[in-house]
Every structure is written in structure tokens, then in C-alpha cells.
Amino acid sequence: MALITMRQAITDALREEMRRDETVFIMGEEVGVWGGSYAVTRGFYDEFGAKRVRDTPISEMAIGGVAVGAAMNGLRPVAEFMTINFAFLALDQLVNHAAKVHYMFGGQIKCPAVFRAPGGSGRQLGATHSHTPDVIFAHFPGLKVVSPGTPYDAKGLLKSAIRTEDPVLFIEHQALYQVRGEVPEGDYVVPIGKSDVKREGDDVTIVAYAQGLQVALEAAKQLAEEGIEAEVVDLRSLRPLDMGPVLDSFRKTFRAVVVEEGWRSYGIGAEVAARLQEEGFDFMDAPVKRVAQLETPLPYSRELEQAALINKDRVVAAVKEIV
Amino acid sequence: MDKATLLDWYRQMVLVRRFEQRSAELYQLGKIGGFLHLYIGQEAVAVGSIGARRKQDHVITAYRDHAHALVVGTDPGALMAELLGKETGISKGRGGSMHMADVAHNYWGGYGIVGGHVPLGTGIALAEQYNGTDAVVLCYMGDGSTNIGYFHESLNLAGVWDLPVIYIVENNQYGMGTAVDRASAVPDISTKALAYGMEPKKVDGMNVIEVYEATRDAIAAIHDGKGPQFLDVITYRYEGHSMGDPLRYRTKEEVAKWREDDPIGVLERYILEKKIAGKETLEDIDQEVEKVIEQAVDFAEKSPFPALDTLFDNIYVEA
Numbered sequence: 062m063a064l065i066t067m068r069q070a071i072t073d074a075l076r077e078e079m080r081r082d083e084t085v086f087i088m089g090e091e092v093g094v095w096g097g098s099y100a101v102t103r104g105f106y107d108e109f110g111a112k113r114v115r116d117t118p119i120s121e122m123a124i125g126g127v128a129v130g131a132a133m134n135g136l137r138p139v140a141e142f143m144t145i146n147f148a149f150l151a152l153d154q155l156v157n158h159a160a161k162v163h164y165m166f167g168g169q170i171k172c173p174a175v176f177r178a179p180g181g182s183g184r185q186l187g188a189t190h191s192h193t194p195d196v197i198f199a200h201f202p203g204l205k206v207v208s209p210g211t212p213y214d215a216k217g218l219l220k221s222a223i224r225t226e227d228p229v230l231f232i233e234h235q236a237l238y239q240v241r242g243e244v245p246e247g248d249y250v251v252p253i254g255k256s257d258v259k260r261e262g263d264d265v266t267i268v269a270y271a272q273g274l275q276v277a278l279e280a281a282k283q284l285a286e287e288g289i290e291a292e293v294v295d296l297r298s299l300r301p302l303d304m305g306p307v308l309d310s311f312r313k314t315f316r317a318v319v320v321e322e323g324w325r326s327y328g329i330g331a332e333v334a335a336r337l338q339e340e341g342f343d344f345m346d347a348p349v350k351r352v353a354q355l356e357t358p359l360p361y362s363r364e365l366e367q368a369a370l371i372n373k374d375r376v377v378a379a380v381k382e383i384v
Numbered sequence: 385m386d387k388a389t390l391l392d393w394y395r396q397m398v399l400v401r402r403f404e405q406r407s408a409e410l411y412q413l414g415k416i417g418g419f420l421h422l423y424i425g426q427e428a429v430a431v432g433s434i435g436a437r438r439k440q441d442h443v444i445t446a447y448r449d450h451a452h453a454l455v456v457g458t459d460p461g462a463l464m465a466e467l468l469g470k471e472t473g474i475s476k477g478r479g480g481s482m483h484m485a486d487v488a489h490n491y492w493g494g495y496g497i498v499g500g501h502v503p504l505g506t507g508i509a510l511a512e513q514y515n516g517t518d519a520v521v522l523c524y525m526g527d528g529s530t531n532i533g534y535f536h537e538s539l540n541l542a543g544v545w546d547l548p549v550i551y552i553v554e555n556n557q558y559g560m561g562t563a564v565d566r567a568s569a570v571p572d573i574s575t576k577a578l579a580y581g582m583e584p585k586k587v588d589g590m591n592v593i594e595v596y597e598a599t600r601d602a603i604a605a606i607h608d609g610k611g612p613q614f615l616d617v618i619t620y621r622y623e624g625h626s627m628g629d630p631l632r633y634r635t636k637e638e639v640a641k642w643r644e645d646d647p648i649g650v651l652e653r654y655i656l657e658k659k660i661a662g663k664e665t666l667e668d669i670d671q672e673v674e675k676v677i678e679q680a681v682d683f684a685e686k687s688p689f690p691a692l693d694t695l696f697d698n699i700y701v702e703a
């Protein structure tokens with residue numbers, strides 16, 4: 062075990078997969094000579110060369126489509142969107158091609174492409190650069206969407222993403238790049254589509270993922286000091302969504318809070334709450350609470366931005382309303 | 385051109401035309417649903433260009449995609465079955481008219497989003513370059529697609545990366561009802577190639593031999609290290625954009641004028657004038673094609689619809 066950052070975990074996963082499999086290559090803006098906008102691919106250009114670490118023009122539509130085409134024809138591209146805010150320009154490729162070609166052509170075509178995209182808010186980047194639009198991408202059957210909350214999961218999930226025969230959107234949280242965690246030496250994978258209990262407790266279930274997981278764990282710590290034991294379930298994958306551990310926990314705690322960094326409307330909380338009432342109605346002792354971003358474009362000014370975002374106190378308050 | 389090739393091209397063009405005419409009839413009968421975009425008038429483009437391709441070369445196009453499938457050698461029965469939504473269809477009844485692929489023949493489809501497949505074709509070419517093969521991609525699109533961002537981003541990237549791809553614009557003068565000069569700031573589409581370091585080339589798309597030669601030369605140019613290629617192939621569709629087009633945007637006279645250059649007629653005259661074959665030979669071919677089409681329809685009609693419990697098949701490779 063080593064204590065490494067999430068950035069390092071992602072870098073290690075990429076490097077190990079590229080060494081393992083010649084068909085894996087990286088493409089995106091500033092991934093090569095620059096070393097990656099978030100320094101995830103630093104040193105790759107020197108190790109793997111221009112053929113496998115491909116700097117692209119600023120052409121998100123082409124990055125999306127070319128990655129899909131290359132994957133259809135046998136390669137394993139890892140395409141990087143500089144941030145998820147720019148992936149909107151490639152939404153059509155993700156939705157209409159990556160998510161569709163296998164089904165629409167009766168199983169003839171596979172698309173084993175990975176799209177990496179840093180997302181998240183809270184860095185005073187203003188309204189255009191601060192989205193957490195994960196649910197938009199998770200809406201489409203055919204695409205897999207994962208977003209890790211720990212370095213361990215980041216490395217294992219990225220390896221799974223690269224190895225699966227299906228297209229995967231891998232959402233990295235900018236604020237988590239510096240977070241450290243235990244990661245074993247050597248090869249391992251974390252399966253896509255498996256939620257994971259990150260903290261055990263009997264009083265309330267907190268469902269979260271990515272940055273929300275860190276917020277939920279902080280809140281759980283404070284609640285514990287006040288005698289409330291929260292169970293924290295990390296979704297890790299948004300599609301396929303694994304409700305198993307969430308329901309197991311809910312059948313024990315009878316109450317749940319869902320934490321997400323994106324907006325509340327039509328969000329993860331909406332989905333999880335709906336599933337809980339469909340599949341766990343008999344265990345429901347209180348309304349399912351949602352802690353999410355307030356419904357406004359994010360402002361630049363620091364205090365104002367923070368006022369719109371999720372934090373530990375809001376999660377604690379939501380828990381106390383139902384416990 | 386040798387006799388066998390010319391006769392085969394004639395056969396293929398007649399096959400495409402008859403296939404399209406038959407599918408229009410089946411559409412009128414309500415047996416085909418959704419959109420149906422016919423290729424009638426453009427036959428020389430698919431036949432001539434695919435005539436120049438080698439087995440290892442790839443083909444990808446937009447939603448006007450039946451012809452390319454027929455010409456690469458897809459079983460007409462599987463195509464007709466696809467139109468009828470049958471399990472035996474080339475895309476198992478999941479794709480329909482706009483989404484037919486036959487990967488066994490390096491035919492990647494069939495895409496319904498205008499221009500959306502242009503980066504896919506470019507990516508397919510990237511994979512060939514990556515693997516160090518000599519295969520190229522024939523990436524077809526309509527004139528209307530040259531105005532969408534995909535076109536520009538893809539051609540630029542292909543230029544920067546020197547990818548083995550030939551962009552073939554099937555310039556049939558209209559995108560739905562909008563004439564080229566009402567949609568493109570440069571009415572001469574071939575000049576768009578210049579912005580991406582490619583030579584502008586215009587080809588008579590009603591003449592199968594010229595289309596063949598232009599494509600053959602483009603493949604050779606790629607192999608000579610000249611990078612991606614661009615062909616502006618001038619053609620015309622006789623029928624509406626899709627079924628039910630009110631055709632308010634063009635005159636009957638205009639259509640009649642283009643029909644004088646009918647691609648099948650042009651080749652037929654060439655074959656007869658050059659005494660490559662006689663009228664009876666061509667009529668025999670027509671008869672043969674008729675049989676193939678009837679067999680295809682028969683196969684499609686008799687095939688089963690997909691079982692309802694297969695609805696969720698193939699969403700993922702690894703569910």
C-alpha cells in the first residue's frame with residue numbers, strides 16, 4: 062500500500078494500461094507536449110511518443126467522434142476532454158454514436174472508448190467552467206458513466222473502463238486530484254456498476270459519490286460526535302446504477318439523504334429517491350432528503366459561489382431533519 | 385475498362401435503382417416505417433467509387449445508405465429485411481433504413497445525424513494508420529454536411545494527422561430543400577478542401593467511369609504520401625429528400641434536365657456505342673436483378689420480427 066493522490070492514481074492506471082496494451086492511446090487537447098491541463102499525462106509524451114499521446118486541435122466534436130471511430134475499428138482510445146464543460150460540444154457523439162452503435166447495428170460494432178473529463182465546481186471559475194452535469198450523460202442507456210471519490214477507486218475504475226468493451230465516461234473531480242488515499246501496488250480493478258459502503262452506521266444512509274463522498278464522510282464524522290451513526294454508500298458508477306448496497310443500508314436505517322454536487326432538479330437524488338420509494342417503500346420512515354447545488358448558474362465571487370454549493374453543514378442539517 | 389467490370393457496374397446500378405424503387409413501393413404499402421431516403425439518380429457515385437476500393441478499404445456514409453451496402457456486397461435480402469424491421473435484417477431490425485452496417489464487408493453504416501459520421505470515418509482511418517496498414521476510408525457525405533462543424537473539425541484533424549481518408553461529397557445540389565448556394569457561403573464546395581490542405585477536385589457524378597477514376601487516383605495519392613483527399617462529386621437525386629417530400633424547391637424542368645444524364649443511361653449508351661455488349665445482354669442483367677430483388681423481398685416478408693424479449697439485447701457488450 063502507498064498513500065498517493067487521486068491524480069497519481071489516475072496517472073498510474075493510464076501508464077500501466079498503456080504499457081500493457083499497445084492499442085491503448087491517449088488523445089485530447091494539451092495531453093502531449095504540455096503534459097495534460099491537470100498534469101495527469103505528464104511524462105507520457107516522452108515515454109510513449111506522439112503516436113500514442115496525441116495532441117488534438119481544439120475540436121471537441123472531432124475528439125468525440127474520432128475516438129468512437131477508432132474504437133469501432135479496434136483501438137482503445139482514452140480521449141480527454143480538457144474539462145467536462147467542453148464535453149457538451151461532444152455530447153452528440155457520446156449520445157448518438159458511442160452509446161448507440163452496438164445496439165443500433167444489431168451487435169456488429171463495439172465501441173471500447175474511454176472519455177476522461179475533469180468536472181466539478183468551487184474553484185471560482187465562473188458559470189461556464191463549473192458544471193457537474195454528470196446526470197446528463199448518465200441518462201443514456203449504452204454509455205457507462207463512472208466518477209470515483211477515492212484514489213483507490215479511481216485507479217481500479219479507470220482500468221476497468223479501459224478494459225471493458227463498452228464506452229465509458231470517466232468523470233474526475235478537479236478538487237479531488239490532491240486527495241490522498243491508500244492504493245495497493247500492482248494491478249487490480251474495481252468493477253463498473255458496483256456501489257460501495259464507505260462507512261458503516263445504523264441511523265441513516267447517506268448516498269453520495271465523487272466530491273459529494275468526501276462531504277458526506279466529513280458530515281458522518283461530525284454526526285458521530287453527536288451520537289448519530291451514518292452509513293455512507295458511494296455510488297461510484299452512475300450508469301449502470303447499483304442500488305443493491307443502497308437498499309441494503311436503507312432496510313437497516315429506514316432513512317436516507319442523497320448528496321450530489323450538481324443541481325437538484327432531475328438529479329441523482331431524484332433518481333435514488335424514486336428508486337427507494339419504488340423498491341424500499343415498506344422501509345421508509347421519513348422523506349428522502351436531497352442535498353444538492355442551489356439552482357443558479359454559479360457565480361464567480363468566492364463567498365457567493367460557496368453559498369450555492371454542497372457542504373458538510375448542509376448534509377448534517379438534512380440528516381437531523383429526519384433522524 | 386474491361387467488359388466484365390463495366391457490365392458489373394451496370395448490374396450494380398440497376399440493382400440499386402430497383403432496390404430503391406421496390407422499397408418505395410413497400411413504404412407506400414406501410415410495410416416500411418420511419419424515414420426512407422432514396423438514392424435514385426446518384427447510383428454512379430457509390431458504384432464508381434466503391435468500384436475502386438480494395439477489400440481492406442472502409443466505407444461509411446450518412447442515412448442515404450442502402451446503395452453503399454448493396455455495392456459492398458451485402459445480401460439484398462438482409463437489407464430489405466432491415467427495412468421491414470425483421471430479425472434477419474443486417475442490423476437485426478434495430479437500425480432501419482438510416483442505420484445499416486455490414487462490418488464483415490467493412491461497411492460501417494449508415495448514420496442519421498448529418499455530419500456526425502464524418503469524425504467516425506476519420507477515426508476509422510486513424511486506426512488503420514496506427515496499425516500501419518495501407519487501407520483507406522471512403523467517407524461519404526451530402527453537400528449539406530459540408531456546412532456543419534463536424535465537417536470542418538474532421539477535415540482539419542485529418543490534415544493535421546495525415547490520415548488515410550477520402551472525403552466524398554455526394555453533391556446532389558440540395559440539403560433537403562435548401563440549394564447549395566443558399567446554404568454554403570462558397571457555392572463551389574470543392575474549394576472548402578483548400579482550407580484543410582487538400583486539393584479541390586470536382587467529379588462528374590453521373591459518369592461511373594469518372595467516379596471510379598477519381599477514387600482510384602485518390603487512393604493512389606494517399607499511398608503517394610499526399611495525405612487525405614477530397615472529392616466534390618456532382619450528382620442529383622431524382623426523388624424527394626425522403627418519402628413525402630412536397631418538392632416545392634425545384635422545378636420539373638430541372639429534374640428532367642438532370643435525367644438526360646441518367647447515370648445508368650450514360651453507362652448503357654457507352655456500352656452500346658463502344659459495342660462492349662449488346663442490348664440483349666443488358667436486358668438479361670435487368671432480368672437477373674429483378675429476380676434478386678424479388679427474392680430479397682420474399683426473404684424479408686417471410687422473416688420473423690424480433691422477439692420482444694430481445695429488446696434489451698446489445699445495449700452493452702458487458703452488461
Ligand SMILES: Cc1ncc(C[n+]2csc(CCOP(=O)(O)OP(=O)(O)O)c2C)c(N)n1
Nearest residue numbers: 448496497498526527528529556558559560
Ligand atoms: C444534425 C442534423 N440536423 C438536421 C438533420 C435533418 N436533416 C436530415 S437530412 C438533412 C439534409 C442533409 O443534406 P445533405 O447533407 O446534402 O444530404 P442529402 O440528403 O442530400 O443526401 C437534414 C437537414 C439531421 N438529420 N441532423
Ligand SMILES: [Mg+2]
Nearest residue numbers: 526527558559
Ligand atoms: Mg444533398
